[in-house]
Amino acid sequence: MPEFNDWGVSYSAISFVERALRGHAKVASFERTKDIEFDIGLTNGKSIKMVLVNEYTLGLAAIHRAQSEFPGVEYIVTCANWNGYTREAKDYGRENGLGIFVVGEFFGALHWTEPKKYCQKDKDGNPIYYYKAA
Known part of the structure; x- marks a missing residue:
């Protein structure tokens, strides 16, 4: 059983991500470790390492913390679309x-x-970012 996370990621958010990964056309397999770390095998044969966090505004301090706690992480994903990240x-x-x-x-x-x-792009082709001020 994965250990409990101290990033504030709820079981419902983790379950949502697991269901989405199971149904994603580009995901061949995944394994969840350390409760919020996902090793994802893609259909193109590549694999990626993602960590799910719950940060309303994901900033550099949280990124450095995630890199320290999850060596080799390639993606840091905040678990809700109302969350965001700083420009930095x-x-x-x-x-x-x-x-x-x-x-x-x-x-x-x-x-x-x-x-x-x-x-992500809007209907006019302009980039969409989820920037929030820290």
């Missing part, structure tokens, strides 16, 4: 090969060849 956090992710997303963005990113570079 998103920029840090881009500069360091780390995907920083809200949960809906993450599932969209899995459809891309380079998921870490995914950016």
Whole structure:
């Protein structure tokens, strides 16, 4: 049994992500470890390591904490679409090969060849980011 997380991620959020992964066209398999860490096998044969957090505004301090607690993490996903991230956090992710997303963005990113570079667009083709001030 995975150990309990101290990131405030509820069981319902974890269950939602598990159901979404099971039904995602680009996900071949996944394993949940440390309660909020997901090792995800993609249908293209690649695998990724994602950590689910519950941060209303995901900032650099939380990113560094996640990297420390989950070595090798490639994606840090905050568990609700009403959450967001700071501009600094998103920029840090881009500069360091780390995907920083809200949960809906993450599932969209899995459809891309380079998921870490995914950016949702509006109807006019403008990028949509979930920026929040810290």
